[in-house]
Amino acid sequence: MMMMSGEMWTQLGSAVASLMFAWAMFQQYFPYELRRHIEKYGQKLVGLVYPYVQITFNEYPGDGFVRSKAYIAIETYLMANSSSRAKRLRADMERENQSLVFSMDDHEEVTEEFKGIKLRWASNKSIPSRQSISFYPREDDKRYYTLTFHRRYRDVITKTYLTHVMDEGKAIQVKKRQRKLYTNSGSESWNRYTYRRTMWSHVQFEHPATFETLALEPKMKQEIINDLITFSKAKEYYAKVGKAWKRGYLLYGPPGTGKSTMIAAMANLLQYDVYDLELTSVKDNTELRKLLIDTSSKSIIMIEDIDCSLDLTGQRKKEKEKDEDKEKDLVKKAKNEDDSKSSKVTLSGLLNFIDGLWSACGGERLIVFTTNYVEKLDPALIRRGRMDKHIELSYCSFEAFKVLAKNYLDLDSHHLFTTVGRLLEETNMTPADVAENLMPKCAEDDPESCLENLIKAFEKAKEEARLKAEEEERVKKEEERLKAEEEEKQKADKEEKEKGECAEEVKDKKISDEEVK
Numbered sequence: 001m002m003m004m005s006g007e008m009w010t011q012l013g014s015a016v017a018s019l020m021f022a023w024a025m026f027q028q029y030f031p032y033e034l035r036r037h038i039e040k041y042g043q044k045l046v047g048l049v050y051p052y053v054q055i056t057f058n059e060y061p062g063d064g065f066v067r068s069k070a071y072i073a074i075e076t077y078l079m080a081n082s083s084s085r086a087k088r089l090r091a092d093m094e095r096e097n098q099s100l101v102f103s104m105d106d107h108e109e110v111t112e113e114f115k116g117i118k119l120r121w122a123s124n125k126s127i128p129s130r131q132s133i134s135f136y137p138r139e140d141d142k143r144y145y146t147l148t149f150h151r152r153y154r155d156v157i158t159k160t161y162l163t164h165v166m167d168e169g170k171a172i173q174v175k176k177r178q179r180k181l182y183t184n185s186g187s188e189s190w191n192r193y194t195y196r197r198t199m200w201s202h203v204q205f206e207h208p209a210t211f212e213t214l215a216l217e218p219k220m221k222q223e224i225i226n227d228l229i230t231f232s233k234a235k236e237y238y239a240k241v242g243k244a245w246k247r248g249y250l251l252y253g254p255p256g257t258g259k260s261t262m263i264a265a266m267a268n269l270l271q272y273d274v275y276d277l278e279l280t281s282v283k284d285n286t287e288l289r290k291l292l293i294d295t296s297s298k299s300i301i302m303i304e305d306i307d308c309s310l311d312l313t314g315q316r317k318k319e320k321e322k323d324e325d326k327e328k329d330l331v332k333k334a335k336n337e338d339d340s341k342s343s344k345v346t347l348s349g350l351l352n353f354i355d356g357l358w359s360a361c362g363g364e365r366l367i368v369f370t371t372n373y374v375e376k377l378d379p380a381l382i383r384r385g386r387m388d389k390h391i392e393l394s395y396c397s398f399e400a401f402k403v404l405a406k407n408y409l410d411l412d413s414h415h416l417f418t419t420v421g422r423l424l425e426e427t428n429m430t431p432a433d434v435a436e437n438l439m440p441k442c443a444e445d446d447p448e449s450c451l452e453n454l455i456k457a458f459e460k461a462k463e464e465a466r467l468k469a470e471e472e473e474r475v476k477k478e479e480e481r482l483k484a485e486e487e488e489k490q491k492a493d494k495e496e497k498e499k500g501e502c503a504e505e506v507k508d509k510k511i512s513d514e515e516v517k
């Protein structure tokens with residue numbers, strides 16, 4: 001037995017060696033034309049007896065220097081599904097501080113089964129024979145995947161299976177993609193991947209806020225979550241009704257009620273990138289448009305404190321009162337020209353930004369405005385269609401407090417909760433203040449003492465509010481008193497004047513009477 005297998009190996013070895021020799025001779029001595037013909041017919045012959053179909057997916061198709069989307073999707077799909085079965089793997093760390101990810105090494109194969117059909121994926125690499133100097137910073141080796149399957153299943157594979165691979169690959173990419181937080185307040189930079197100038201600079205987006213940790217009325221929270229998820233899945237619906245696939249949110253409320261935190265929670269829920277647009281550093285409307293075009297889909301564009309960003313609110317009023325304010329405007333203009341950095345973005349520019357034709361390119365975008373003073377904003381800016389959903393974030397309610405107590409102290413209930421509930425109704429406190437007071441301040445603080453701290457803070461706030469109200473009352477009274485005094489004085493002056501006028505009239509009359517005489 002041993003002998004036989006040994007003999008067999010020797011025979012096989014010599015057969016392979018002679019085959020290789022023949023191939024080398026063939027390549028070297030046959031004229032090119034003849035060789036081409038033989039290769040062509042050879043392949044046809046193989047096609048007759050070899051029942052398998054092979055599809056190739058190149059990493060850089062054509063002469064392009066953009067990685068093929070199909071290749072990337074397959075790579076991701078195989079990484080998630082088959083790499084555990086491959087014998088030779090390539091390991092890499094995609095981001096800093098992340099665990100290693102494994103992918104199939106070059107010239108490795110895995111088999112898969114799809115609806116009972118067996119198929120084989122292989123990763124290949126071809127090294128170009130002629131050495132060229134590459135201008136683009138990528139390797140010269142050409143990588144590609146090949147998919148092999150029986151020709152009987154051609155339809156199932158090309159129609160169903162490959163769509164499945166593409167979809168799954170893309171879905172995994174979205175899930176694991178490192179989200180980014182962009183800002184426009186830096187200088188222009190170059191995008192490493194597309195070799196073009198961009199106006200956004202970015203860092204990794206890492207914010208731990210989620211809707212679970214957000215202190216909000218549960219009903220309102222659920223409504224917002226549903227709204228967001230419905231939006232993110234409504235591509236067909238928006239196309240059907242003929243609307244650009246975007247949605248505007250206006251978050252308003254006092255400082256510290258969680259507006260910025262909610263934007264982070266939205267981004268985390270939908271896995272979107274965040275573009276933090278700083279309006280004051282946008283030069284003019286054209287630049288604003290450029291910034292918009294440069295944003296990707298699956299993103300949130302946020303403009304914080306929209307009422308402070310620009311004098312958008314006053315601009316219309318100014319038009320009306322133009323004549324009166326002409327002089328003032330001139331002074332302002334001169335000042336603006338001096339300061340060339342100041343923004344020239346106008347309200348109409350911003351309105352166009354939000355729902356002009358340009359805003360439709362890309363799609364799947366949320367535009368979120370935050371403000372402390374909703375009443376200061378121009379109605380055109382916040383009408384439905386621009387800002388579709390208005391969300392008021394207000395002072396901490398009891399329900400919101402319970403979320404914070406659960407997050408910060410891991411408490412579901414406590415006998416001090418009723419006191420806190422009563423105090424919350426009596427005094428206005430923002431979730432930021434409640435959260436701060438709930439945080440343990442020293443190692444000995446237990447949940448009970450934290451709650452006591454919060455109650456103390458409430459009492460202090462209540463006392464402060466009382467003092468403030470008293471002070472306001474006093475100021476109001478003083479103002480009223482001064483006003484009354486002023487009125488009294490004016491009245492007295494008027495009477496005096498009238499008296500004087502009467503005396504004058506009498507005198508005039510006397511004179512004229514005398515003249516008549």
Ligand SMILES: Nc1ncnc2c1ncn2[C@@H]1O[C@H](COP(=O)(O)OP(=O)(O)OP(=O)(O)O)[C@@H](O)[C@H]1O
Nearest residue numbers: 213214215254255256257258259260261431432435
């Ligand atoms: N509803 C909330 N749920 C959980 N934490 C909150 C909430 N509101 C505020 N906080 C906490 O308070 C801090 C400040 O909140 P945030 O920055 O979101 O307020 P804001 O409404 O954006 O204020 P501003 O109007 O001043 O920008 C955050 O760090 C967050 O931890």
Ligand SMILES: [Mg+2]
Nearest residue numbers: 259260304370
């Ligand atoms: Mg904020």
